[in-house]
Amino acid sequence: MIRMSRKLSVLFMTFLSIGILSQPALAESSEPVGNLVDISRLTQGLDTVWVLLGAFLVFFMQAGFGMVEAGFIRAKNTCNILTKNFLDFCMASLGFFIIGYALMFGEGNGFAGWSGWCLMGLDPVANGVPLYAFWLFQAAFCGAAATIVAGGMAERMKFPAYLIYSFIISAFIYPIVGHWVWGGGWLAKMNFADFAGSTVVHTVGGVAALIGTCMLKPRVGKYAVDGKANALAGHNIPLASLGVFILWFGWFGFNAGSTLSVDDGSLIGRIAINTNLAAAMGGIAAMVTVWKRFGKPDLSMAMNGALAGLVAVTAPCAYVDPWAAIVIGASAGYIVIRGVEILDKLHIDDPVGAFPVHGMCGIWGTICVGIFGKASLGLANDGFVYSGNPMQLGIQMVGVVGTVAFIVIGMGIVFKLIDMTVGLRVSREEELRGLDIGEHGMEAYGGFQIFSTI
Amino acid sequence: MIRMSRKLSVLFMTFLSIGILSQPALAESSEPVGNLVDISRLTQGLDTVWVLLGAFLVFFMQAGFGMVEAGFIRAKNTCNILTKNFLDFCMASLGFFIIGYALMFGEGNGFAGWSGWCLMGLDPVANGVPLYAFWLFQAAFCGAAATIVAGGMAERMKFPAYLIYSFIISAFIYPIVGHWVWGGGWLAKMNFADFAGSTVVHTVGGVAALIGTCMLKPRVGKYAVDGKANALAGHNIPLASLGVFILWFGWFGFNAGSTLSVDDGSLIGRIAINTNLAAAMGGIAAMVTVWKRFGKPDLSMAMNGALAGLVAVTAPCAYVDPWAAIVIGASAGYIVIRGVEILDKLHIDDPVGAFPVHGMCGIWGTICVGIFGKASLGLANDGFVYSGNPMQLGIQMVGVVGTVAFIVIGMGIVFKLIDMTVGLRVSREEELRGLDIGEHGMEAYGGFQIFSTI
Amino acid sequence: MIRMSRKLSVLFMTFLSIGILSQPALAESSEPVGNLVDISRLTQGLDTVWVLLGAFLVFFMQAGFGMVEAGFIRAKNTCNILTKNFLDFCMASLGFFIIGYALMFGEGNGFAGWSGWCLMGLDPVANGVPLYAFWLFQAAFCGAAATIVAGGMAERMKFPAYLIYSFIISAFIYPIVGHWVWGGGWLAKMNFADFAGSTVVHTVGGVAALIGTCMLKPRVGKYAVDGKANALAGHNIPLASLGVFILWFGWFGFNAGSTLSVDDGSLIGRIAINTNLAAAMGGIAAMVTVWKRFGKPDLSMAMNGALAGLVAVTAPCAYVDPWAAIVIGASAGYIVIRGVEILDKLHIDDPVGAFPVHGMCGIWGTICVGIFGKASLGLANDGFVYSGNPMQLGIQMVGVVGTVAFIVIGMGIVFKLIDMTVGLRVSREEELRGLDIGEHGMEAYGGFQIFSTI
Amino acid sequence: MKLVIAYIQPHKLKDVKQALYKAQVTKMSVTNALGCGEQHGYEESYRGIKVEVNLLKKVRLEIAVNQDYLERTIDAIIEGARTEQIGDGKIFVLDLGECVRIRTGERGHDAIG
Amino acid sequence: MKLVIAYIQPHKLKDVKQALYKAQVTKMSVTNALGCGEQHGYEESYRGIKVEVNLLKKVRLEIAVNQDYLERTIDAIIEGARTEQIGDGKIFVLDLGECVRIRTGERGHDAIG
Amino acid sequence: MKLVIAYIQPHKLKDVKQALYKAQVTKMSVTNALGCGEQHGYEESYRGIKVEVNLLKKVRLEIAVNQDYLERTIDAIIEGARTEQIGDGKIFVLDLGECVRIRTGERGHDAIG
Ligand SMILES: Nc1ncnc2c1ncn2[C@@H]1O[C@H](COP(=O)(O)OP(=O)(O)O)[C@@H](O)[C@H]1O
Ligand SMILES: Nc1ncnc2c1ncn2[C@@H]1O[C@H](COP(=O)(O)OP(=O)(O)O)[C@@H](O)[C@H]1O
C-alpha cells in the first residue's frame, strides 16, 4: 500500500509541476486511475484475507481429524494415530510443495499438470489471489485427504508404512485427481462440478481408506470366530466430540473459502448456510436412525452423521438452495449409519468410519450436484429436480466412477508395494500391547490406570 | 472479482484510447459510477467476511460450552452432556431456520415477527449483509442460548426431554425475546440497549437454566440430610479450561461481530479491547475473591469469573470506554463467586454455575449499559455516571424485568409440560450408574479406571 | 497508510481549490474525493479486520500453550499449570494496558517509551489501524511471552510467585525489549529486524524460562543420585498434540498478522506459506533426528520440532523465500532435539522444553534473518547468502546479545527478589503430592485412578 | 488377626466408611474393582454393535482387624452397604498371619490399629 | 472355602471368563494390576531419556469358591489363560475363613455362590 | 508359602523395588489403592465447598514367597519404604495354600519363583 500511494503521489507531484492548468483532463483521468488501481488492489487484498482465513481453518481441521480418530480408538494406540495425523500434514506440506502443486495446477494435459515444481516459474498471482496464499489453501486440502486414511487403517498399520503412503498420496495421487477437476483436467472439461471437494478430497481419502483397511484385515479381536462383531469402543469421546466441532468449524473455511473471492458476499453467505444446515441435519438424521435401529442415541454415530452431512454438501454447497442442503444432509446422515452396518456385515474393519463418512457420502454429495444443482447458480446444467434432465447427473456419475477406479487401482498398487517392502501391518504381539509402545515407545496417558482387556 | 476489475480496466483502456480530450465529462462521470458500484460491493463483501468470521467463531463457542460443561461434571455423565450440547445446536439450526428467524426478524408487531418462514420471501440482503450470512450469525447466537441450559440441568435430565426443550427454546422462546430487542420489538422501540446479547442470549439462557434446575431438584448426594452441601467435583479440568479459552476466543466474534459492519474499524477495535479487558478482570477478581473466601485459588472459579466478565460486557461492549469494561468485568467476577455460594445456600444445584455466570452477570451487564454507557458512542442517553440521569438505567431495568418474567413464565410452562409428558428426570438407579450408560449405552472413557463413589 | 492517503486527498483538495479551469471539474472532482475517502476508510477497515483476526488467533495460542504444557507434565500438577497459564494472560492484559503499552510504544528514548499510560492521550489510530485493535494484537503477544515461562518452571514453582512474575514481565520486561525492536528503540534504529518476534517474544520468554528453571533446581526425582536422568513422562499426549495444532493455527495470525496491513495480499501470502513450511519441516526434521538418535519416533519431540520451526521462522517470515523457510524450519527441528539433550546433560530440568524451543530457536531464527533475508523484501541489507556481506548478520547478533543480556540480568534479579520474599519453590511434600492439591486444593481428573509413583 | 475383604456398590462407600468409623474401625484400604455376580449387567451398544456388560463397577475394601474387632467390622460394613437389592456385595474373611507397621517395625496386634 | 487369586494377561480375560462360565463359576471380581515376573519388560524413551519398564499390565482375578469347585476353577483359568509363553501368569489359593452375603447376611458356603 | 501384602507411599515404589531386587525378590504384583490410617488427610475445596479427603493415594504390593524368603522380603520392603513418618504403610502376611504357574502348570514352591 505504502509503496503504491508513494508512487501515486510522485506521479501526482510531477504532473502538478508540469503546469496542470493547461490540460485538466489528464489531471482528472489520473485520479480514476489511482482509484481503479486502489480498488483492484483492495479487492485482491480482501480476497487474499478470505482465502487465507479459509486456509487457516482448513489447516485447523487437521486437529479435528486427529482428535476424532484418537477419541474413537483404544487408548493404547493413541500416540500412534496422533503421530500419523501430525506427520501426514507435514509430509503433505512438503510433497505438495515440491511435486503436488505442479501436477495439480501446472500446465499439462487432461490427466496431469507438468510445471511449477517447487512453485518455481509461476505467475505470482493465481486465480486472483497471490500464488503463495492459493498454495497454502490447496495444501491444507491435500493434508485433509491424506489424514482421512489414518482413521480407517488405525490401530494396526505400521508407522513407517504410513509415512511413505502419506507422501505418495499428497505428492501424486491426490494432485492428479485434483488436476482432473480443478486443474483444468478432463473432468473439468466435461463440466464435472465438485465445488469444494466431495470427490477430490473426501472420495479420494475415503476410498483409499477402504482399500487400505481391506488389505490390512480386521484388528485382532474385532470379529469373533463365530463371525460376530465385537465393539472395540473408543477411549475418549469428549476428545472426539471436540474434534467434530473443530471439523465443523473448519469446514466453513473449507467450503466458503473455495470461492477464492468475496465479491459482494452473497455466494459465500449461501455456502455458509448450506454447510451449516447439512451438518445439523446430518447429525439429527443419524441420531434418529441409530436410535431407531439400535435403541440408543449413540453420540459417536450422531457425530459421524454431522460429518457425513458436511462431506455430502461439500460438492454442491455453492449450487443449491438451503432446502436442498437440508435434504442432502439428512440423507447423508442416514447413509452413514447404514454404511457402518454394512461394513461390519462384510467384516471390513474401519475403526472410525472413514469410508462411510468420506467415501460413501463423498460420492453421494457429488451425485447430489446433478440432482439439486441450479444452472442459475453457476452450474453448467440444471440438476435433475429442476430440469428433469439427467445430463449433469450423468457427468457427475462419470466423475465418480473415474475417480473411484483411479484410486482403487492407484492406491491398491501403492499399498501392495508398501506391504511387500516395509510391510503394512504390525505384529500380533505389538498390536495386543498397543502401537504406542511398539512403534513409539511411549504412552498417551502416563500414570492412568487403563484396562487393555480388549 | 478479478474478472470484474479486468472488465473495468479494459473499459478504461478503450476509453483512454478513444481520445478522451474530446468529451471528458462523459468519460470521467462513467468512471466514478463504476468505482462507486465497486466500492459498495467491496464494502458489503468486507462486511460479509466480518459477519461470517463472527458466525464461525460463535459457532465454535458451542465446542467451548460442551468442553466446559463436560469438564465440570462427573465422568459418568460426560457422553450425555456432550450429546445434548451437540444436538441442541443441530436442533437450533433447524428450529431457527424454519420458525425462529421469522419470529425474530420478520415483519410483525412489538411482541413477535410473523414473516419469512424458512427464510422464504425475504430480501436477499439484511442489515447490509447477505441474508444467509446474517441468518448464520443469528442462528449461532440462538444455539448458544439453548446450550447454556444443558449445564445447569446436567447429570440428571432425560435426553428426550432435553431434545424437546432445545427445539422449543430455539424456535419460539429465544426468537421472541430477540424480536423485542433486535427485531424492532417493544424494547427496541423504548431504546433498550443490549449490544451483543447479555439479555437476549445470556439472561435468557441463564434464567431458563435456573427454572430448569429448580424443577429438577438437586443431584443425588449433592446435599446431605443435614443440609450440608457435598462437592461433586468435575472430572476433567483441562478440558474445561480449554473450553473457557474457546469461549473467550469465540466471544470476540460474538461481540465484535455484532456490529455487522466493519466501517473504518474503530468500533470493532473498541469492542474487542473491552471484551478482552472485561474477561481478564473477571478472571482476576474471581480468583482473588475465591482465594480470600475459601483459602485457595480455585481454577474452576477463576474460569467462571472470566466467563462472567465476558457475559457482563456483552451488552455494553460498544457503548463504554476501556476503564468501564475493567470495572464491569471485575464486578462480574465478584458477583459470580457470591452467586455460586448463594445458590448452594438455597440448595439449588447448578453443577456448572450456569445461572450465576449467564443469568446474574447477564442482568448485571444489561444494567451496566445504563450506568457506564455513552451517548457519544451511539447510546440513546448517557449512562448514569456521565449524566447523573437514571433514564437509560430505568430503560435497562424494564428490559431485564420484562425478559426475566417472560422466561420464568414461558420456560416454567414448557418444563412443566415436558415433565408431565416425557418426564424431566431420570431414575435414581440410572443417575447413580450414570446417564452415559442409561441414556446412551456407552461410556466416555472406555477402559479407564474411574471411581464412581460419588 | 492512512496518514499517507490523507495527505494525498488534502493535497488533492488544495490543488482542486486553486481552481483548475472551472465548471465540470467541480462536478467530477466531488466524486473522486468521495471515493478517495471511501477507499481509505475501506482500507483501514480491512486492515483492522486483519489485525483483529490476528489478535484473536494469537489469543487462542494461549490455549495451545496451556494444553501443551499441561499434557507434557504429570497429572498431579495439571490444574496448577493451567491456572498459571490462564491467569498470566489476565495479568498480561492488565499490566500491558496500564503500563506495558506506554513503555513499549510511547514517546520516549531508545531504551523505553514513556507516554500513554492506560492508553490515555494517544492518537486513536496507530500504524494505520485503530489504537484499540493494535493494542489487543500487541497484548496477545505479551501474554504469549509471559506464558512460555510457565512450562519451563512447571511442577515446582509457587503459584503466588508466578502471579507476581507474570505481572512484572508483561508490564516491564517484555515491553522494554519490545520498545527496542518495535517501538523505535535503539535496535530499531540500527536496522535490527525481527518481523514477528523470534527475539521480542520467544527469546525473551525462552531465556526467562531458562533463568527460572536454573534457579528453581530440578524436580524431585528428575536426576538420580548417580546423575542419571529419569523420564517424568507427560500425562496427556492427545491434549498436548491438540495444543500444538492450536499453536500452529494461531501462529498464522502471529506472523501474518504482524504486517498490520493487507495491501494486495502478496506479503501476507508469503508469510503464511513460510510459516507453514517451516513448521512442517521442523516436525519432520525433529522426528528424523529423534528417531535416529533414540530409536523411536517420539511424538512429543516431533511436536516440539514443529514449534521450533515456527519460532525460528517468526523473525524472518517476511524477508525470506519459501526454500529458505524450509531450511530454517529443518535446522530448528534439529536444534531443538539436541537442545533438549544438552539441557539434560547439564541437569537443567525444563519439563516441556521451553528454552530449546523458544530460546534456542528464537535466537537461531533471529540470526537467520541476517543469513537468508532479502533487501528486496524490505530488509535493510541483503542477507549473507545473497550478499556475502555479514552486515545484517552482525546487527542481528547485536540484537540477540543485547536482549539475552537484558533478560538474564533483569529476570535474574526479578526471580531472586521473588525467591527472597514469597519464595519460588514449593515444599518437597507438596511437590510429591502434587501442586494441584497443595496450591489449589483440587484435582484435575476427579475419580480417575492415576499412579503417582513418579 | 483377620483380613476382611469386602466388595460393595461404589456409591455406598461413604455410608460404609461412616459406619466403620462409628465402630472405631478407622483404618482401611480401598481399591477400584469390577465384579460379576448375581446382579445381571446391562447392554451397551457402540457404533451399532451390542455389548453385553456383566462386569460392574464395585469398590473393594481391605481391612486388617484384631479378632475382637471382626464382628463389629462385618456388621458395620453390612449396615453401611445393605440395600437388600442384588449387587449389594460380599464380605470375605481371611486369617492374617502377621502385620507390620513399616514406620516403626512394630508387629502383630499393635501394628494393626 | 478357598479364595483364588489369579494374574493373567489382560487380553486373555475374555477367554478366562468364558472358561469359568463353562465350569459354572459365574462370580468373580476383577482389578487392574501391574506385574513383574519372568517376562522381561520393554524399553520406552521419553524426550530422549530411556525408561526400562518391567511392570507390565496384568489383570487380577479374585474368586471365592467352595472346596469342591477349587480344581475346576483352577483348570478353567489355566485353560483360558495359557499360551505357553512367558507372562501367562500365576494362580494363588488362600484359605477363606468366612464369607458373608451383604444383601441377606447369609454366611459360609451358601454365601459364596 | 506366604502371600505378602504391603501398602506403601506411591513415590516409594521405586526404592522398594530396588530393595526387593537386592533381596532377590523379583516377582511381584502392584495395584493402585487408596488408604486411610493414622496419617491425617487434607482439605480440598471445589467451587466453594470444603471436602475432607482422608483416602490417600497408596500403592499396594502383593508378593508370593516361600517361607525362607519371608523375612528378607519384609525387611526389604521396610528398608525401601520407611521414612519414619506417619503414612509409611503396613505389611500384611497371609498363608498361601497353593501356587500355580499357568504357563507350565507347575505347583507349589517351584511355581512361586
Ligand atoms: N464368589 C465370589 N468371588 C469373588 N467376588 C464375588 C463373589 N461373589 C460376589 N462377588 C463380588 O461381589 C459383588 C456382588 O455380588 P452379587 O452376587 O451381585 O451380590 P448379591 O449376592 O448381593 O446379589 C460382585 O459384583 C463381585 O464383585
Ligand atoms: N511371586 C509372585 N508374587 C506376586 N505376583 C506374581 C508372582 N509371580 C508372578 N506374579 C504375577 O504373575 C505375572 C506373570 O508372571 P510371570 O513370571 O511373568 O509369568 P510366567 O511365570 O508364566 O512367565 C507377573 O506379572 C505378576 O503379576
Ligand SMILES: Nc1ncnc2c1ncn2[C@@H]1O[C@H](COP(=O)(O)OP(=O)(O)O)[C@@H](O)[C@H]1O
Ligand atoms: N488396619 C488396616 N487395614 C487395611 N489397611 C491399612 C490398615 N492400616 C493401615 N493400612 C494401610 O496402610 C496405609 C498407611 O497406614 P498409616 O496408619 O497411615 O501408616 P502409619 O501407621 O505408618 O502411620 C494406610 O493408608 C492404609 O492404606
